[in-house]
Amino acid sequence: MPIVKIVSEKNAKNKVKKIFEDIKKKRKINKVPNFWKTIASDPDTLERTWTSLQQVMKKGSLDELTKELIYVAVSMTNSCEYCIRSHTLAAKKKGMNDKMLKELIAVVAMANETNRLVESYQVDVDNFLK
Amino acid sequence: MPIVKIVSEKNAKNKVKKIFEDIKKKRKINKVPNFWKTIASDPDTLERTWTSLQQVMKKGSLDELTKELIYVAVSMTNSCEYCIRSHTLAAKKKGMNDKMLKELIAVVAMANETNRLVESYQVDVDNFLK
Amino acid sequence: MPIVKIVSEKNAKNKVKKIFEDIKKKRKINKVPNFWKTIASDPDTLERTWTSLQQVMKKGSLDELTKELIYVAVSMTNSCEYCIRSHTLAAKKKGMNDKMLKELIAVVAMANETNRLVESYQVDVDNFLK
Amino acid sequence: MPIVKIVSEKNAKNKVKKIFEDIKKKRKINKVPNFWKTIASDPDTLERTWTSLQQVMKKGSLDELTKELIYVAVSMTNSCEYCIRSHTLAAKKKGMNDKMLKELIAVVAMANETNRLVESYQVDVDNFLK
Amino acid sequence: MPIVKIVSEKNAKNKVKKIFEDIKKKRKINKVPNFWKTIASDPDTLERTWTSLQQVMKKGSLDELTKELIYVAVSMTNSCEYCIRSHTLAAKKKGMNDKMLKELIAVVAMANETNRLVESYQVDVDNFLK
Amino acid sequence: MPIVKIVSEKNAKNKVKKIFEDIKKKRKINKVPNFWKTIASDPDTLERTWTSLQQVMKKGSLDELTKELIYVAVSMTNSCEYCIRSHTLAAKKKGMNDKMLKELIAVVAMANETNRLVESYQVDVDNFLK
Numbered sequence: 001m002p003i004v005k006i007v008s009e010k011n012a013k014n015k016v017k018k019i020f021e022d023i024k025k026k027r028k029i030n031k032v033p034n035f036w037k038t039i040a041s042d043p044d045t046l047e048r049t050w051t052s053l054q055q056v057m058k059k060g061s062l063d064e065l066t067k068e069l070i071y072v073a074v075s076m077t078n079s080c081e082y083c084i085r086s087h088t089l090a091a092k093k094k095g096m097n098d099k100m101l102k103e104l105i106a107v108v109a110m111a112n113e114t115n116r117l118v119e120s121y122q123v124d125v126d127n128f129l130k
Numbered sequence: 131m132p133i134v135k136i137v138s139e140k141n142a143k144n145k146v147k148k149i150f151e152d153i154k155k156k157r158k159i160n161k162v163p164n165f166w167k168t169i170a171s172d173p174d175t176l177e178r179t180w181t182s183l184q185q186v187m188k189k190g191s192l193d194e195l196t197k198e199l200i201y202v203a204v205s206m207t208n209s210c211e212y213c214i215r216s217h218t219l220a221a222k223k224k225g226m227n228d229k230m231l232k233e234l235i236a237v238v239a240m241a242n243e244t245n246r247l248v249e250s251y252q253v254d255v256d257n258f259l260k
Numbered sequence: 261m262p263i264v265k266i267v268s269e270k271n272a273k274n275k276v277k278k279i280f281e282d283i284k285k286k287r288k289i290n291k292v293p294n295f296w297k298t299i300a301s302d303p304d305t306l307e308r309t310w311t312s313l314q315q316v317m318k319k320g321s322l323d324e325l326t327k328e329l330i331y332v333a334v335s336m337t338n339s340c341e342y343c344i345r346s347h348t349l350a351a352k353k354k355g356m357n358d359k360m361l362k363e364l365i366a367v368v369a370m371a372n373e374t375n376r377l378v379e380s381y382q383v384d385v386d387n388f389l390k
Numbered sequence: 391m392p393i394v395k396i397v398s399e400k401n402a403k404n405k406v407k408k409i410f411e412d413i414k415k416k417r418k419i420n421k422v423p424n425f426w427k428t429i430a431s432d433p434d435t436l437e438r439t440w441t442s443l444q445q446v447m448k449k450g451s452l453d454e455l456t457k458e459l460i461y462v463a464v465s466m467t468n469s470c471e472y473c474i475r476s477h478t479l480a481a482k483k484k485g486m487n488d489k490m491l492k493e494l495i496a497v498v499a500m501a502n503e504t505n506r507l508v509e510s511y512q513v514d515v516d517n518f519l520k
Numbered sequence: 521m522p523i524v525k526i527v528s529e530k531n532a533k534n535k536v537k538k539i540f541e542d543i544k545k546k547r548k549i550n551k552v553p554n555f556w557k558t559i560a561s562d563p564d565t566l567e568r569t570w571t572s573l574q575q576v577m578k579k580g581s582l583d584e585l586t587k588e589l590i591y592v593a594v595s596m597t598n599s600c601e602y603c604i605r606s607h608t609l610a611a612k613k614k615g616m617n618d619k620m621l622k623e624l625i626a627v628v629a630m631a632n633e634t635n636r637l638v639e640s641y642q643v644d645v646d647n648f649l650k
Numbered sequence: 651m652p653i654v655k656i657v658s659e660k661n662a663k664n665k666v667k668k669i670f671e672d673i674k675k676k677r678k679i680n681k682v683p684n685f686w687k688t689i690a691s692d693p694d695t696l697e698r699t700w701t702s703l704q705q706v707m708k709k710g711s712l713d714e715l716t717k718e719l720i721y722v723a724v725s726m727t728n729s730c731e732y733c734i735r736s737h738t739l740a741a742k743k744k745g746m747n748d749k750m751l752k753e754l755i756a757v758v759a760m761a762n763e764t765n766r767l768v769e770s771y772q773v774d775v776d777n778f779l780k
Contacts (some may be wrong), residue, residue, distance in 0.1 A: 075243035113763035243373035334501035371464035412633035631724035
């Protein structure tokens with residue numbers, strides 16, 4: 001249970017209501033997910049997050065699928081269940097299949113292992129990397 | 131400075147020597163990077179890590195570039211400088227340009243922010259995500 | 261379920277019993293929370309933690325509310341649900357309202373984002389900061 | 391050394407130049423700190439971060455000093471040196487003295503300890519906290 | 521619920537079936553734990569992990585119990601519930617009693633506290649430590 | 651450079667001076683390490699930390715060496731350089747040799763990998779583990 005009162009779709013007003021409509025339209029879904037209903041308790045955070053996410057996650061030099069994969073990788077490293085589940089779904093909608101998901105997880109786990117090898121041994125940065 | 135004595139190329143013997151040669155050949159480099167020379171102080175870890183990394187990072191359903199981007203994203207989340215620098219270079223060799231790197235960083239930073247929004251508010255997992 | 265047998269109030273003896281009474285009295289509560297009943301399985305840790313927490317969290321140059329806000333911020337960054345919930349409650353008892361809680365969360369999330377921007381880009385420390 | 395080319399003040403153009411001027415004016419400083427010059431390599435991230443930070447860190451129900459203390463607490467938990475140094479300075483400008491800084495650190499360290507006690511023992515959330 | 525379809529023992533085939541048998545035999549258990557059934561959805565990861573874990577966790581200069589204690593300590597620092605529970609059990613099978621578990625937790629919590637004291641104060645590495 | 655003025659041995663007074671003497675005597679060293687000189691800027695934190703560390707790290711059901719190994723494992727997971735270096739030295743004084751150190755690192759790295767496999771796949775806790 002969240003630590004604040006969430007904003008249901010029918011209680012949404014003004015700015016929050018407008019953003020809820022925009023989320024449903026752009027994401028092609030008919031219900032607003034809990035993440036948005038929860039942070040809607042702070043309308044400024046809702047607006048800032050929705051605007052920033054659209055800007056950051058839109059197709060650029062990296063395509064949308066690659067960006068979702070990166071998002072999932074970070075969420076896995078941070079052990080954020082909600083984030084893993086919601087962005088895994090988002091990645092699937094953009095073309096990730098099960099084989100890709102498993103390869104993604106293998107890379108995430110391996111990177112976490114070698115990151116600790118580096119830090120544990122206190123490996124020196126090579127001159128050619130500086 | 132690493133916390134163990136590293137294995138220089140000229141002191142490498144047997145299994146370690148063979149793996150050093152393999153690394154240089156497959157990576158098309160003429161010097162063994164510090165990471166490998168450092169973990170070579172534990173030949174089993176050197177062998178296991180080299181074998182595993184090749185398996186995990188090779189082209190599969192995800193291409194090699196995408197895997198490197200994921201690797202970098204994890205390393206950034208864990209603040210591992212050596213890992214960020216070495217895998218950024220690896221990603222560049224596989225086609226990442228500066229624009230892609232900046233978009234990658236924007237996604238990593240944003241994901242770290244929303245991960246904390248989720249955990250701070252203790253957002254409930256939606257039924258459709260379970 | 262905790263990984264050790266917790267100490268119920270009625271089974272508490274000697275040092276543990278005395279600390280349980282002290283916790284209830286100083287915190288003005290009539291039941292000992294699970295945190296204390298769980299770590300009471302190790303009486304030395306119970307005693308050390310209770311003593312340290314009182315010393316660290318008491319009014320000093322920072323008031324008690326500010327200290328609780330800092331505590332919650334750390335717990336959110338570490339994604340510790342129990343800690344978030346218990347110290348959010350503690351902060352409310354000391355004057356935190358819902359608006360303050362939401363602002364706290366916005367700062368925590370933003371700091372986690374910019375921390376990663378700094379580490380991802382490997383920003384150099386300015387001379388005036390050294 | 392950062393992993394991208396930073397934007398010096400004299401090379402700043404258009405949007406970046408304008409934001410640099412705004413930073414110096416609002417922060418009452420005569421040189422743009424490395425953080426901003428580094429993320430300026432990605433003008434969209436520069437703009438989004440500057441806008442968001444101003445919104446999040448401005449006086450609200452929490453005063454500006456309290457927000458800086460929270461920012462520092464997160465940065466300490468994440469071990470981000472640049473962030474610790476720059477926001478410690480920011481907090482000092484807003485009134486933090488050395489005694490407050492030491493108390494802040496004591497709370498941050500203690501919270502990190504008890505967070506791990508909770509997770510290690512797998513303490514159950516009390517009913518009154520749900 | 522895991523984010524992929526797990527492999528039940530009766531659906532296991534070929535390499536996966538063989539590894540499942542090996543796990544049960546070597547661990548002296550009659551059911552394959554969820555961890556292995558879940559990662560079995562990616563047979564290469566299953567094989568690599570099972571092989572690596574046996575190599576890393578076998579008696580060497582450190583005995584098996586000490587290795588399990590270290591494993592638990594890492595899992596507690598990362599707040600991984602499954603890992604804490606499964607490796608606490610493994611450690612008990614190898615001789616850890618409740619008193620040892622509580623001392624382990626006290627060290628883990630204390631180390632997390634002093635790690636943050638060091639990073640918060642930005643303590644300089646002594647010359648004799650370099 | 652630390653973010654506060656450290657207390658040199660010759661400037662130490664009263665409680666701080668006494669603790670400095672105690673550290674040198676009990677640790678059999680003739681100079682106070684930077685960690686203690688830095689946190690001495692906050693005498694209460696110095697005293698609390700010194701007292702707690704002695705209690706937590708003393709021989710109990712776990713011997714002193716095992717406790718140091720656990721301490722190092724946590725410090726490696728948190729990437730705390732000072733803590734890795736100082737407690738590696740402490741462990742060596744208590745009997746850790748280079749082979750043990752390398753095995754310790756292998757376990758730490760592996761645990762960090764499997765922790766992320768568990769969290770990435772969202773593995774269900776087995777009934778026999780609850």
